[in-house]
Amino acid sequence: MSVTILVIDDSLMVRQQVSRALTGAGFSMLEACDGLEAHQKLAGGADVRLIVCDVNMPRMNGIEFLEKMSANGLSIPVVMLTTEGQPELIQRAKALGAKGWIVKPFKPEMLVAAAKKLTAAAA
Amino acid sequence: MNLIEQEAFDAIVRHLAESTVDMFESYGISISQASEERVSQLDVNAQSVVASIGYAGEKVRGALVLIASRAAVETWLWAIGEPNGGGDVCDTLGEFSNMLLGRLKGRLLAEGLPVLLSTPTTAAGSGLRMARPAGAHVRLVFDGPTWDLEVLISATFEEGFSFKEPAKREVAAEAGEMMLF
Numbered sequence: 139m140s141v142t143i144l145v146i147d148d149s150l151m152v153r154q155q156v157s158r159a160l161t162g163a164g165f166s167m168l169e170a171c172d173g174l175e176a177h178q179k180l181a182g183g184a185d186v187r188l189i190v191c192d193v194n195m196p197r198m199n200g201i202e203f204l205e206k207m208s209a210n211g212l213s214i215p216v217v218m219l220t221t222e223g224q225p226e227l228i229q230r231a232k233a234l235g236a237k238g239w240i241v242k243p244f245k246p247e248m249l250v251a252a253a254k255k256l257t258a259a260a261a
Numbered sequence: 262m263n264l265i266e267q268e269a270f271d272a273i274v275r276h277l278a279e280s281t282v283d284m285f286e287s288y289g290i291s292i293s294q295a296s297e298e299r300v301s302q303l304d305v306n307a308q309s310v311v312a313s314i315g316y317a318g319e320k321v322r323g324a325l326v327l328i329a330s331r332a333a334v335e336t337w338l339w340a341i342g343e344p345n346g347g348g349d350v351c352d353t354l355g356e357f358s359n360m361l362l363g364r365l366k367g368r369l370l371a372e373g374l375p376v377l378l379s380t381p382t383t384a385a386g387s388g389l390r391m392a393r394p395a396g397a398h399v400r401l402v403f404d405g406p407t408w409d410l411e412v413l414i415s416a417t418f419e420e421g422f423s424f425k426e427p428a429k430r431e432v433a434a435e436a437g438e439m440m441l442f
Contacts, residue, residue: 144315147360148380149355149356150349150358151338151341151349151353152356154343155341155342158342194380195380217368217441220363221359221360221362221363221366221436222363222378223363223366223433223434223435223438224367224431224433225373225432225434226431228434236442238440238441238442239434239440239442240438240439241434241437241438242360242436243284243287243288243341243360243436243437244437244439245437252439252441255441258435
């Protein structure tokens with residue numbers, strides 16, 4: 139059975155790009171358009187091994203999503219995929235348990251390499 | 262505007278122009294900034310898509326607005342690898358505006374001008390026209406291979422605006438960069 143990855147981004151274009159890259163590498167994908175919808179999917183019992191998460195999103199942004207994950211005791215690895223590159227934000231995400239940070243636009247092979255590494259480490 | 266505000270706005274416009282060219286270059290699309298005269302020659306009756314994002318820093322705030330024809334955005338979908346050119350043009354322009362302002366934010370951070378960004382708002386229609394915004398603003402036009410892109414940036418400064426001290430300036434991670442912790 140393939141490993142499932144959850145992509146959280148308010149842009150359909152980005153969700154499609156990420157899903158295309160990762161399904162091509164054998165992963166199964168789940169999608170959410172913001173942190174709130176992602177938490178609802180996780181609370182619904184989705185078996186997710188890695189999360190790829192945007193930062194700037196409506197309703198619940200990526201940093202708030204990490205805070206809620208931490209508060210709920212969830213330990214699924216998260217890679218932030220964002221246009222943001224501010225060191226202060228990167229450190230904040232790292233302190234909240236994020237395992238990686240990619241600045242858009244991303245190279246599909248780079249994302250696949252990160253996904254393989256982090257899902258293998260979490261297995 | 263006083264001299265510091267003018268310096269800041271000039272930096273915003275300069276980095277915006279460079280960031281726009283860089284962003285399209287990263288997708289293999291060559292564009293160049295057109296002359297100011299070209300703005301008045303644009304076909305405002307064409308089917309267009311518009312995206313706007315706000316930004317705010319200490320004693321400065323403004324917005325970035327992108328306008329492109331529907332046909333232009335559809336060619337970008339091809340360039341980013343969307344099979345069959347499928348995808349939502351509003352969503353796509355919104356994400357491009359997000360990436361552009363993200364790049365600009367990183368450059369401004371190094372200038373001592375940190376800002377926070379909102380999320381994009383988009384619309385599509387015909388005959389879209391940009392109204393003159395309050396405060397300082399500049400409208401740039403870029404020539405793509407078969408299309409034009411209009412980019413408008415505005416900035417309003419409050420009394421007491423200043424750049425951060427050079428010692429406290431930061432360097433942002435760049436587009437395409439990845440770090441694993």
